[in-house]
Amino acid sequence: MEKLYTITALSENEVGLLNQISIIFTRRKLNIESLSVSASAINGVHKFVITTVCDEAMAIKVVNQIEKRIDVIRAFYYAEEDIVYQEVALYKVSTPALLEAGDLERLVRKYNARILEMHPVYTIIEKTGHTEETQSLFQDLDKYGVLQFVKSGRVSITKSTIEHVDKYLESQEQRRIELEEK
Amino acid sequence: MAKEKLTGSEILIKSLLAEGVDTVFGYPGGAITPVFDCMYDYQDELKHILVRHEQGATHAAQGYARVSGKTGVVIVTSGPGATNTITGIADAMMDSTPMVVIAGQMPSSMLGTDAFQETDVVGITLPITKWSYQIRRAEDVAWAVARAFYIASTGRPGPVMLDFAKNAQTEVAEFEYKKCNYIRSYNPYPNINEESVRKAAEMINAAKKPLLLVGQGVTLGGAEQEIIELMEKADIPAATTLLGLSSIPSSHPLNMGMLGMHGNVAPNVMTNECDLLIAVGMRFDDRVTAVLDSYAKQAKKIHFDIDPSEFNKNVAVDLSVLGNSKESIAAVTALVEKRENKEWLQMFDRPKAEEKSKVIDVEVAPESGPLKMGEVVSRVSKYTNDNAVVVTDVGQNQMMGVRYSKYSQPRSVITSGGLGTMGFGLPAAVGAKFGAPARTVCLFVGDGGLQMTLQELGTIKAYGVNVKIILLTNTVLGMVRQWQELFFEKRFSETNLSNPDFVALAAAYGIKGRRIEKREELDEAIEEMLQHDGSYLLEAVVAKEEMVFPMTPTGKSVNYVMLNRDEIYKL
Ligand SMILES: Cc1ncc(C[n+]2csc(CCOP(=O)(O)OP(=O)(O)O)c2C)c(N)n1
Numbered sequence: 199m200e201k202l203y204t205i206t207a208l209s210e211n212e213v214g215l216l217n218q219i220s221i222i223f224t225r226r227k228l229n230i231e232s233l234s235v236s237a238s239a240i241n242g243v244h245k246f247v248i249t250t251v252c253d254e255a256m257a258i259k260v261v262n263q264i265e266k267r268i269d270v271i272r273a274f275y276y277a278e279e280d281i282v283y284q285e286v287a288l289y290k291v292s293t294p295a296l297l298e299a300g301d302l303e304r305l306v307r308k309y310n311a312r313i314l315e316m317h318p319v320y321t322i323i324e325k326t327g328h329t330e331e332t333q334s335l336f337q338d339l340d341k342y343g344v345l346q347f348v349k350s351g352r353v354s355i356t357k358s359t360i361e362h363v364d365k366y367l368e369s370q371e372q373r374r375i376e377l378e379e380k
Numbered sequence: 381m382a383k384e385k386l387t388g389s390e391i392l393i394k395s396l397l398a399e400g401v402d403t404v405f406g407y408p409g410g411a412i413t414p415v416f417d418c419m420y421d422y423q424d425e426l427k428h429i430l431v432r433h434e435q436g437a438t439h440a441a442q443g444y445a446r447v448s449g450k451t452g453v454v455i456v457t458s459g460p461g462a463t464n465t466i467t468g469i470a471d472a473m474m475d476s477t478p479m480v481v482i483a484g485q486m487p488s489s490m491l492g493t494d495a496f497q498e499t500d501v502v503g504i505t506l507p508i509t510k511w512s513y514q515i516r517r518a519e520d521v522a523w524a525v526a527r528a529f530y531i532a533s534t535g536r537p538g539p540v541m542l543d544f545a546k547n548a549q550t551e552v553a554e555f556e557y558k559k560c561n562y563i564r565s566y567n568p569y570p571n572i573n574e575e576s577v578r579k580a581a582e583m584i585n586a587a588k589k590p591l592l593l594v595g596q597g598v599t600l601g602g603a604e605q606e607i608i609e610l611m612e613k614a615d616i617p618a619a620t621t622l623l624g625l626s627s628i629p630s631s632h633p634l635n636m637g638m639l640g641m642h643g644n645v646a647p648n649v650m651t652n653e654c655d656l657l658i659a660v661g662m663r664f665d666d667r668v669t670a671v672l673d674s675y676a677k678q679a680k681k682i683h684f685d686i687d688p689s690e691f692n693k694n695v696a697v698d699l700s701v702l703g704n705s706k707e708s709i710a711a712v713t714a715l716v717e718k719r720e721n722k723e724w725l726q727m728f729d730r731p732k733a734e735e736k737s738k739v740i741d742v743e744v745a746p747e748s749g750p751l752k753m754g755e756v757v758s759r760v761s762k763y764t765n766d767n768a769v770v771v772t773d774v775g776q777n778q779m780m781g782v783r784y785s786k787y788s789q790p791r792s793v794i795t796s797g798g799l800g801t802m803g804f805g806l807p808a809a810v811g812a813k814f815g816a817p818a819r820t821v822c823l824f825v826g827d828g829g830l831q832m833t834l835q836e837l838g839t840i841k842a843y844g845v846n847v848k849i850i851l852l853t854n855t856v857l858g859m860v861r862q863w864q865e866l867f868f869e870k871r872f873s874e875t876n877l878s879n880p881d882f883v884a885l886a887a888a889y890g891i892k893g894r895r896i897e898k899r900e901e902l903d904e905a906i907e908e909m910l911q912h913d914g915s916y917l918l919e920a921v922v923a924k925e926e927m928v929f930p931m932t933p934t935g936k937s938v939n940y941v942m943l944n945r946d947e948i949y950k951l
Pocket residue numbers: 773774775776777778800801802803825826827828829830852854856857858859860
């Protein structure tokens with residue numbers, strides 16, 4: 199069954215890795231719905247978080263192909279229920295339009311949003327949450343005309359009680375020490 | 381005392397020597413000139429073979445690697461030099477061949493400016509290499525070379541591209557070589573899971589009709605002996621893929637032949653009769669499986685491979701065993717019971733006999749009519765005592781070449797499998813001879829494919845390379861023509877060749893040659909070719925209407941086998 203999967207990859211910081219990972223999706227005609235790249239909890243290790251719609255068998259294949267790249271440490275796939283995730287959205291709206299409608303405070307409270315900057319001409323609002331929430335706020339604000347809208351890729355953390363990457367790195371470290379001793 | 385500093389070029393050469401490289405295939409040019417200049421000082425230790433086209437360098441390196449097990453090395457210039465290697469790199473990626481390609485590049489200060497002969501080589505090669513890296517500083521040369529050889533040769537082997545910026549070739553750095561044996565994000569020696577080995581043995585012990593599928597992973601893992609021990613202990617019939625062909629001797633009674641579209645009838649048909657498929661170091665390529673929906677549905681399946689991304693990629697399996705084939709097969713064999721599978725083995729007799737009488741005998745022992753490809757190939761095999769390195773090009777010549785050759789030792793078949801690259805044959809044969817100078821190298825090639833990399837006759841001449849070229853002239857692009865006849869209503873669009881005088885052409889390169897059309901000349905011509913001290917071109921003229929059978933057409937099941945134009949094997 200097709201659904202949204204979150205695919206994460208941890209990698210050494212090597213130039214061109216994004217390219218290496220993205221072609222794996224293109225080859226299999228998968229759309230990347232969102233993408234974020236950032237530092238991870240491990241020093242020097244980068245984390246890619248990619249969402250895509252596919253079935254589980256395909257998610258497994260993609261993860262295997264990503265992991266096959268030399269500089270990728272490990273890759274995983276998750277269904278929605280396996281992770282906690284967030285997105286950040288920014289909205290730029292005309293200040294006079296907002297003030298005229300008198301709806302600003304209600305919206306900010308309802309969505310637990312924040313005002314980042316209020317200028318006589320424009321107001322910038324920030325909202326973190328799931329796609330449905332950031333999208334819903336967009337629709338409410340768009341009644342007064344959204345001048346600009348931007349949304350980050352997904353950032354996510356697993357609910358798993360085991361840190362698989364740490365385990366892998368420990369076993370590799372063990373291997374390195376053994377090789378050194380030889 | 382500070383270490384002496386060397387140029388990046390010299391570091392490259394010394395690093396190659398430290399990796400045990402003694403032969404490289406290449407072609408010079410502007411952006412790699414400093415390296416070639418340096419090679420001038422190392423001629424005694426590092427033999428450079430100047431090919432006639434960079435594609436030839438890659439195929440030669442592939443032939444060299446496949447026959448010897450060593451990593452093939454290619455050195456070329458930037459831009460067109462680098463892009464000419466693409467076909468060979470893609471071919472090596474598909475066929476898991478260890479190869480390191482070093483290409484010159486513009487100095488790093490000029491990168492991104494569309495400088496003369498600048499190409500984004502890393503970008504182009506990323507999808508077709510195991511690793512692709514740009515060296516921008518002399519300090520990084522030794523590290524990158526060490527890493528390149530480690531990656532190319534370990535785990536599932538493959539090609540690596542080093543894009544070598546010119547400034548890094550001329551700048552200096554301290555040299556100290558440390559071989560790479562560890563990369564944190566890469567583990568080519570996965571521990572073999574005891575539990576899965578135990579399960580595999582259980583499944584084998586429970587099977588009544590097991591069938592072993594042997595791929596190139598057996599040769600790459602050096603597991604030929606282990607596979608034979610498993611076959612003999614549990615009395616398991618084995619079939620090989622195209623690239624796995626020579627891993628078991630053809631004469632072994634449990635060797636049931638080749639799988640695939642033009643493979644042998646028995647193993648293809650029995651794939652859908654067995655109760656257990658044991659696949660080792662193969663990737664369930666569509667040429668082997670035919671239509672997946674009806675592929676071995678009745679059988680349980682075990683897949684042994686060193687590349688976890690192959691598991692369940694094309695065919696869902698019941699058990700996968702990750703690891704080096706030599707270790708995992710030995711571990712499983714220790715746990716399997718000694719068996720005899722007489723009845724099951726007897727089931728191979730009918731398809732085997734039918735293929736012999738309806739396909740093989742017709743092909744190798746015709747009494748009249750024009751010469752046939754299979755007959756030429758089987759005679760060459762006979763006169764080389766089934767001991768030659770068989771190199772092929774692509775087309776009918778390839779399928780006939782591999783089908784009608786026999787193999788008595790490993791690493792004896794060199795052919796372009798996954799990519800099916802016409803033009804592979806001649807340069808690969810040259811490389812194979814450098815990789816195994818003591819062996820007889822026989823190339824089977826078509827009149828189309830020979831003309832794709834014909835210029836390597838120049839390399840043969842220059843180095844006095846001794847390869848036996850058996851040219852199967854049918855004056856057509858035979859394999860395509862076969863499809864046109866079978867599936868395109870005999871509309872022979874653009875498959876006719878108007879050939880040059882190949883023997884005269886060979887003579888122009890100082891290569892002895894002979895053209896034969898008659899059956900009576902065949903034996904004598906082959907003997908002459910084999911006795912000749914040096915390269916020889918034997919052109920055998922065959923009919924353009926010839927077709928390769930058996931054949932499982934695209935869209936049919938693995939057990940749907942055409943024995944000839946009119947007859948389908950009855951299950
Ligand atoms: C580089 C390349 N171009 C095209 C093809 C498609 N192709 C496969 S077999 C074949 C015909 C080969 O003709 P020839 O070399 O004369 O061999 P024959 O089949 O006649 O033995 C062609 C064109 C290919 N495999 N490789």
